[in-house]
Amino acid sequence: MTEKLSDAALDTIFRAARTYNGYTDEPVSEAELRAIWDLMKWGPTSANQLPARLIWCVSDAAKQKLAACASAQNAPKILAAPVTVIIGMDTNFHEHLPEFFPHNQTAKSWFEGDTELREVSAMRNSTLQGAYFIIAARALGLDTGPMSGFDNGLVDAAFFAEMPAVRSNFISTLGHGDPSTIFERSPRPAFEKFNRIA
Template sequence: MTEKLSDAALDTIFRTARSYNGYTDQPVSDAELHAIWDLMKWGPTSANQLPARLIWCVSDAAKQKLAECTSEQNAPKILKAPVSVIIGMDENFHEYLPELFPHTDAKAWFDGNAELRAVSAMRNSTLQGAYFIIAARALGLDTGPMSGFDNGKVDAAFFADTPAVRSNFIATLGHGDPASIFDRSPRPGFEKFNRVA
C-alpha cells in the first residue's frame, strides 16, 4: 500500500491545476519532454497496450502546420505555446504486444479484429493522454487539452507515413500564464453524477 499524497501534491495535480489558454515565455526543454514520457508510460493500460503515439510540435513550422488544422479559436493557442502535442493512437498497437505483454499471446486477441483494435486504441490512448496531463503537472508544467480540430487534416499532415495511427486530441504545454485562464468552472458533488450500487 502506498502512502497518501500530500494536499500540496493533490492541489498541483487536480484541485488548483488549470487548463491554460496562454503561456509565459519560459521555454520547455527536451529533457522535460522526456521526463513527461518517462512518467506517463507507467500509467496502466489494458494488457500494457500503450497505443498512444505523441508528436511534440516544438518548431514554429510544426506548430504552424498543426494550427492550420484547428479551429479559429485554437490556432493562436497552438502558435504561442512553447510546445503543442498531438496525442495519437496506433490501431496496430497489437504488433508490439509480444514485447510489451509477454505473459501470454495477447497479440492473438486482436489479430483480424480491426474494430476491437480501434476501440482499444481510443480507450487506452485517451487514458495515456490523461497521464500526460498529470505527468506534466507533477513536473511543474501546465497544459491546455483541446478538441476543436479536423482529425482528417491532422492525420494527413502528421501521420501520413503511418496510416494505422490517427489523432485523438491535442494539448498545449508550457508554463501557464495566469492571465489566460477563466474563472474556475463548477464541479459537482458526489451525489449529482454518481451511484453506489
C-alpha cells in the same frame, strides 16, 4: 500499501491545476518532454497496450502546420504555446504486445483480424495515456491546454501520413501557464449528483 500524497501534491495535480489558454515566455526543454514521457508511460492501459503515439510540436514549422488544421479559436493558442502535443493512437498496437505484454504471448491474437476491437481499444487506452500526460506535466511543474477543435483528417494527413495505422485523438498545448489567460473555475458536481454506490 502506498502512502497517500500530500494535500500540496494533490492540489498541484488536481485541485489547484487549471487548463491554460496562454503561456509565459519560459521555454520547455527536450529534457522536460522526455521526463513527461518517462512518467506517463507507467500509467496502466488494458493488457499494457500503450497505443498512444505522441508528436511534440516544438518548431515554428510544426506549430504552423498544426495550427492550419485547427479552428480559428485554437490556432493562435497552438502558435503561441512553447509546445503543442498531438496524442495519436496506433490501431496496430497489438503488433507490440509480445514485447509489452510478455507474460501472455497469446495477447496479440486477441486483436488480429478484429479492426473494430483494435480501434475501440486504441481510442480508450490512448485517451487514458493522454490523461496521464496531463497529470505527468502538472506533477513536473508544467501546465497544459488539452483541446479538440481541429480537423482529425488534416492532422493525420499532415503528421501521420507515413504511419497509416496511427490517427490523432486530441491535442494539448504545454508550457508554463500565464494566469491571466484562465477563466474563473467552473463548478464540479458533488459525489451524490453523478455517482451511485451499488
